[in-house]
Amino acid sequence: MKITVFALLLFCTGLETFASATADSPGNHSVKTVRILALNGPSGVGLSRLVDTPLLVSDTRALTSIVPSVDVLLPQLLNGDAVAGVLPPNVAAKLYNRSPGSIVLCAVVGNGMLSVLSVNPAVNSFDDLAGSTVHSTGSGSTPEYLFAEILARRGAGSSVPVIDFSLPPSEIAAALVSGRIEHALLPEPFSTVALMRAASSKRPVHRALSPAVVGREAGFAHDYPMTVFVARSDFAKNKPELLRAILSGVRESIQWTNANPAEAGRVAERAGMGIAAAYTEASVPHCNLVYIPAAEAREHVERLLAVFLSRSPESVGGALPDGDFYLK
DSSP states (O other), X not given: OOOOXXXXXXXXXXXXXXXXXXXXXXXXXXXXXXXXXXXXXXXXXXXXXXXXXXXXXXXXXXXXXXXXXXXXXXXXXXXXXOSEEEEOHHHHHHHHHHSTXXXXXXXXXXXXXXXEEESOTTOOSGGGGTTOEXXXXXXXXXXXXXXXXXXXXXXXXXXXXXXXXXXOHHHHHHHHHHTSOSEEEEETTHXXXXXXXXXHTTOOOEEXXXXXXXXXXXXXXXXXXXEEEEEEHHHHHHOHHHHHHHHHHHHHHHHHHHHOHHHHHHHHHHTTOSXXXXXXXXXXXXXXXXXXXXXXXXXXXXXXXXXXXXXXXXXXXXXXOOGGGBOO
């Protein structure tokens, strides 16, 4: 994702301070607090149980909050207001490369969740999109570079679609349902929201290419990561037991979300994610929420980052992160 000038300036400040624990309340000085941040969207849904029921580990409470964007999350992670959070893999790599030793990647918490939706019932493969325009969210992030990788793999001589980022993300689903555009590349839960709205309006929108097909077209024999859970390196070093407990809570929250989509939808709605519970419930099976520890995920993370590096080296900070990027 693109990062504001403010956040980029903060890269240069380093991460000398780690989140100072604060008293939980004036009347209870024995309980300290650390903060975890998740992004509004699938990563927030996966951690919504932790938003609803904070972790209490010994004398420390881990509070999880939902923020609307990377630009809001990064400054709080950089200045130590938060000790951990969820980021797109390339943003995590860029942060690490700009400030070596600043963060560690703990786990992949979301795999590929990009679908191509179409109003044309004849579109059921990438070949069927030849010569058309596909509208998308995510300029400068995973959708753009994944799509570019697909086009490159298909060869310059083939008839390929054009990706268009001209519409604001908030308008793409509505434009698709209204018939103003024909095709869209959307992540969850927005693709499911578009499909449900189309169904209620009796509009002919369908999922033409599933996330698995999009990944295969881009050359991923297995899945590719969309979101990762990171922690400040100083926190990981100074509070390893607390971090292990937090990671266990993240894993359990994701497992619970996958097993209880209806309740997860209600919890996410209470958490203020801005999506009705029914939409979240329907999207959970397509959100590809996972928990893959860093050691197991490294190969797949590097495969995705290599795509970013080949398309826009600056998007990952100019190089693949070294081994210290991954939590041991």
